[in-house]
Amino acid sequence: MASLADQTYDAIKSMILDHGISPGQHVGIDELARELSVSQTPIREALARLESDGLVIKTPLRGYEATDLLTVLQFDQLFEFRTVIEPWAASAAARLGARGSLDALRAELERAEQIGRSSPSTYLEFVEHDSRFHALVANASGNGWVEESFVRTHCHLHLFRLYRASLGDAGTHGEFVESMFAEYYDTGTRPLALTEHEQIVSAIADGADDRAGELMRRHVESSRQRFIPAIAALNPPR
Amino acid sequence: MASLADQTYDAIKSMILDHGISPGQHVGIDELARELSVSQTPIREALARLESDGLVIKTPLRGYEATDLLTVLQFDQLFEFRTVIEPWAASAAARLGARGSLDALRAELERAEQIGRSSPSTYLEFVEHDSRFHALVANASGNGWVEESFVRTHCHLHLFRLYRASLGDAGTHGEFVESMFAEYYDTGTRPLALTEHEQIVSAIADGADDRAGELMRRHVESSRQRFIPAIAALNPPR
DNA sequence: TTGTGCAAAATCCTATAGGATCGACAGTGA
DNA sequence: TCACTGTCGATCCTATAGGATTTTGCACAA
Numbered sequence: 001m002a003s004l005a006d007q008t009y010d011a012i013k014s015m016i017l018d019h020g021i022s023p024g025q026h027v028g029i030d031e032l033a034r035e036l037s038v039s040q041t042p043i044r045e046a047l048a049r050l051e052s053d054g055l056v057i058k059t060p061l062r063g064y065e066a067t068d069l070l071t072v073l074q075f076d077q078l079f080e081f082r083t084v085i086e087p088w089a090a091s092a093a094a095r096l097g098a099r100g101s102l103d104a105l106r107a108e109l110e111r112a113e114q115i116g117r118s119s120p121s122t123y124l125e126f127v128e129h130d131s132r133f134h135a136l137v138a139n140a141s142g143n144g145w146v147e148e149s150f151v152r153t154h155c156h157l158h159l160f161r162l163y164r165a166s167l168g169d170a171g172t173h174g175e176f177v178e179s180m181f182a183e184y185y186d187t188g189t190r191p192l193a194l195t196e197h198e199q200i201v202s203a204i205a206d207g208a209d210d211r212a213g214e215l216m217r218r219h220v221e222s223s224r225q226r227f228i229p230a231i232a233a234l235n236p237p238r
Numbered sequence: 239m240a241s242l243a244d245q246t247y248d249a250i251k252s253m254i255l256d257h258g259i260s261p262g263q264h265v266g267i268d269e270l271a272r273e274l275s276v277s278q279t280p281i282r283e284a285l286a287r288l289e290s291d292g293l294v295i296k297t298p299l300r301g302y303e304a305t306d307l308l309t310v311l312q313f314d315q316l317f318e319f320r321t322v323i324e325p326w327a328a329s330a331a332a333r334l335g336a337r338g339s340l341d342a343l344r345a346e347l348e349r350a351e352q353i354g355r356s357s358p359s360t361y362l363e364f365v366e367h368d369s370r371f372h373a374l375v376a377n378a379s380g381n382g383w384v385e386e387s388f389v390r391t392h393c394h395l396h397l398f399r400l401y402r403a404s405l406g407d408a409g410t411h412g413e414f415v416e417s418m419f420a421e422y423y424d425t426g427t428r429p430l431a432l433t434e435h436e437q438i439v440s441a442i443a444d445g446a447d448d449r450a451g452e453l454m455r456r457h458v459e460s461s462r463q464r465f466i467p468a469i470a471a472l473n474p475p476r
Numbered sequence: 477t478t479g480t481g482c483a484a485a486a487t488c489c490t491a492t493a494g495g496a497t498c499g500a501c502a503g504t505g506a
Numbered sequence: 507t508c509a510c511t512g513t514c515g516a517t518c519c520t521a522t523a524g525g526a527t528t529t530t531g532c533a534c535a536a
Contacts, residue, residue, distance in 0.1 A: 002298070003298040003299070003518095003519080004519075004520080005286075005519085006298070028486095028487075028488090029487080029488070030486090030487070030488090038520080038521095039519090039520050039521050039522080040488095040520095040521085040522095041279070041282065041519075041520060041521080042519085042520080044279065044282065044283055044286075045282055045283065045286040046286075048243075048282075048283040048284075048286040048287045048290075049286045049287065049289070049290045051287070052286075052287045052290035052291065053290065054386075060240070060241040060244070060488085060489090061241075061487085061488060061489080061526085061527055061528060062487090062488080062527095062528075062529095063487070063488060074382070077380075077381045077382060077383055077384075078383055080330075080381055080383075080384075081381060081383040081384055081387075084322060084323065084326045084384070085322065088322045092318075142315075143315045143318055143319060144312070144315060145315055145316055145318075145319040145391050146315075146318075146319055146322070148292075148390075149319075149387040149390075149391070152386075152387075152390075153383050153387070241488095241489075242489075242490075243489085266516095266517070266518090267517080267518070268516095268517070268518090276490080276491095277489095277490055277491045277492080278490095278491085278492095278518095279489075279490060279491080280489085280490080282519095298518090298519095299496090299497055299498060299517085299518060299519080300498075300499090300517085300518080301517065301518065
């Protein structure tokens with residue numbers, strides 16, 4: 001069903017999102033074609049779509065390269081954007097009663113509690129849970145335009161968060177790494193974020209649109225606050 | 239500077255936006271290649287990007303086709319989205335004092351008044367002014383994510399508005415055509431919209447962020463109200 | 477040691493050819 | 507008359523080859 005071009009798109013996107021391709025790294029068409037054992041055409045199509053997603057940048061006669069990590073300004077503006085979109089999405093979800101979506105949201109919360117107990121490598125899993133959760137809320141808003149806007153922007157945040165994982169044990173970014181771990185393991189902001197998620201779902205389930213919106217606003221805001229030391233440590237990237 | 243693929247992208251996009259390609263129409267790769275006198279490769283790249291823009295839809299092994307016109311639901315949700323985004327953009331522009339952007343906004347207002355007097359075919363020109371104006375406000379917000387989200391969604395509204403132009407003098411959509419013309423030529427909502435634009439720019443210039451946001455919210459809302467009879471007449475499209 | 481110029485390699489961009497799949501239509505059988 | 511099947515045509519998908527441009531390495535001169 002999925003054409004080769006689509007599979008290639010997913011493959012390259014995964015490579016970027018998992019930092020198989022590092023930010024700023026040059027991405028050759030021939031290189032990818034050899035690596036994925038396909039011809040250049042599907043690679044080109046995939047890269048064209050990825051450029052539209054803002055994940056790669058094309059320079060004519062120079063080829064493609066993965067986009068750099070977010071600057072401080074872009075990061076601030078991204079959270080500004082989230083503050084506009086996501087509270088509204090939560091409110092809308094509450095107004096809709098989020099029929100159908102509510103089950104998915106609760107299932108996601110269950111899942112988050114599970115991973116909180118068992119595995120030791122919790123950071124990545126938590127990031128993925130968080131992404132899924134917010135995506136579900138965007139979806140529950142019932143507004144396709146909002147959802148799409150969210151998804152398109154959120155992958156950049158995802159990219160930023162996962163940058164930590166690709167770093168070694170130390171280096172110039174040691175400070176950054178440390179602060180991230182501290183945030184999620186020591187100071188207990190992870191269970192705090194989970195609690196916020198639960199409250200939001202609760203408000204949506206109650207149909208309390210104002211409360212859902214306000215809770216989401218605060219959640220995004222506190223999430224931003226949690227990121228500030230990290231982004232500060234990361235700037236400038238090199 | 240612009241590669242052939244980019245030029246092709248612009249060309250096809252223009253064809254769609256000007257309804258050289260009708261909504262729902264099948265778009266063949268070979269056909270486009272012959273018509274634009276380029277090979278298939280740049281066509282493929284362009285179509286891949288256009289699919290990401292939501293302007294065409296790809297069905298594997300069947301090819302591409304231009305997306306259908308907005309449904310009533312999509313239309314409603316689009317305005318819902320605008321109601322979330324644009325008032326915020328106007329507020330943000332006011333907070334920034336919209337340095338630099340203010341000149342562009344005022345120039346656009348000037349331009350709008352000019353076309354209001356001279357030419358007889360004012361409808362298309364007004365639509366284009368309106369698109370430019372709102373795009374300028376989105377830009378003046380200083381937030382690239384917001385601006386991009388706006389642009390990506392707005393082209394669909396643009397498409398919808400221009401559908402009128404592609405219609406003949408009569409037909410099943412005569413009612414729709416009539417209502418649109420009535421809106422803009424008879425009942426004087428065009429100068430009303432222009433007045434609203436001026437008030438918004440004025441609020442931005444004053445740095446009155448709350449007022450700018452509220453004015454924009456009302457403007458979008460009244461714009462939506464103006465569209466209701468039109469969208470009602472257009473549904474179902476066939 | 478540093479800067480300039482030439483040349484070669486690499487890579488992107490474009491074009492064309494061949495293989496595969498899907499839809500349509502005609503023909504046959506019940 | 508309806509249903510099924512096989513062939514035909516069109517189109518998409520993939521692969522490879524050639525032309526153009528940029529970059530890089532090296533030699534040479536100041």
